[in-house]
Amino acid sequence: MTQGKVSVTNKQTNGAQEGTMPAAPPSYEEATAGTSPGGSGYYYGDTEMLTEFGWDDHNIRRIFIRKVYTILLIQLLITVAIVALFTFCEPVKYYIQTNPGWYWASYVVFFVTYLTLSCCPGPRRQFPWNLILLVIFTLSLSYLTGMLSSFYNTRSVILCLTITAMVCLAVTIFSFQTKIDITSCQGVLFVMCMTLLFCGLALAIVLPFGYVPWLHAIYATIGAILFTMFLAFDTQLLMGNRRYTISPEEYIFATLNIYLDVVYIFSFFLQMFGTERD
Template structure:
C-alpha cells in the first residue's frame, strides 16, 4: 500500500501566504470547504472535553450564586430590595446572548468569545439567584437535585442510545408551538385571576421540551447522528447546553417550588 504524496504549496508571487484550504490540505480530519470531518475521533473527543469543561465551570458558578442568594440572608434581602440589579442582569443577558448567537465570527474569535460567555454566565446566574431567593430553600435544593439527575440520565441516554434525536425536529417544533399558545392563553387569563393548573401545565410542557432539547443538543455535540455541530463552534455548543439546563431548572422550580413563608 503506497502513501499519497502531498505536493508542497508553491508561492507564486512574492510572499503571498497560502490559503486556508492549501495550508490544511492533508491534515487529519480536514476536508475541502474549510471545515473539519467528524471521522477523526480525536478531534471529536477534544471538542467534547472542551465543551463539557466550560459547561462545568458555568454550572458551578451558577450554583454558587444561587446558593449565595438563597441561603445567605443579608444578600437575599439586599437583592430583593434592589430589583434594578435583576433588570441590569436581564439586559446584559440579552445583549451577550444576541452577540453570541447571531455573530458567528465574534463567537469564534478568542478571547472575545470567552469574555462574552463569562458575562453571559454571570448575568444568567444573577437572574437565577434573584428568582430562587423568593422560593423556599428546600424546594430550591430539591429542584437542583432533580435537574442534576435529569441531566445525568439524558446525557447517558444520548451517548448510548441508537435513537437519533436530531431527526425529531418536527416534534420539537410542535412542542414549542404548544408552549407558545399556552403562554398566550396564560397572558390573557392571568390578569383576571391566577390559574394554578394552567401554570402547572405550562411548566410541565416546558420541562419536557427542554429535556428533549438537552438530548437534541447533546447528540449534535456527539456528531455521529444525522445532524452535527462543527468542532469550531464550542462556544455555541456550550451556550446551547447551558441554556437547556437553566430553563429546565426554572420550569422545575415552577412545578415543585413554593414561596417563602
C-alpha cells in the same frame, strides 16, 4: 429561543459505487453542496477543515466534547454558587428582592449577549471575545436564576437542584448510548415550542385577572419536557455520528445551548415542585 439552534449541518457521506464501471463524476450541485457560508453557519474554509480532519477522527471529537463539558462544568458551578448565595444569605436575598432594577438590567445583558453569541459567528469564534461574552452571559443568567430561587423555600431549591442534576445526567447518558437519532426530530420540537409559546401568552393574559394554578402547572410541565428534549438534541449534535452535527469550531455555541437547557430545566422544575416563601 429556537433562533440560536441553527448552526448545524448535514453530514455528507460519499460511498463508493459497486460494480466494474467507474463512478460518474459529481454534478456541479453535488460538488458545491454545503460550501455556502450563508445557510450552514460556516465561514469559507469550514468544509475543508472538516474534510481534512473530519468527524471520523476520534481524537478531534474527544477534544471537542471535552472542551465543551469543561466550560459547561465551570458555568454550572458559578450558577450553583450564586443560587446558594442568594438562597442562604439573608442580607443578599433582602437586597436583590428589594432592588428589582438589577434583575431587569441582568435580563437586558442576558438577552443582548445571547443574541450576539447565537447570531454573530464572528464574536462567537474570535478569541478572547467569545469567552468574555460567555462569562458575561453566564453571570447575567446566574443572577436571574439566583433571584428566582430566592423567592422559594430553601428545601425546594435543593430538591429541584438534585432533580435537575439527575435528569440531566440521565438524558446525557441516554443521548450518548441510544441509537435513536434525536437530531432528526425538529418537527416535534417545533410543535412543542409553539405549544409553550401559546401557553405562555395565555398565562400572561389571564394572570392580571387572577392566578390560575393549573395553567401555570401545564406551562411549567411543557417547558420542562421541551428543554429536556432540547438537552438530548444538543448533546447528540456533539457526537458527530448523527444526521446533524455541529462544527468543532462552535464549542462556544454548543456550550451556550447545553448550559441554557440545564438552567431552563431547573427553572421549570422550580415552578413545578417549588414552594414559595411566606
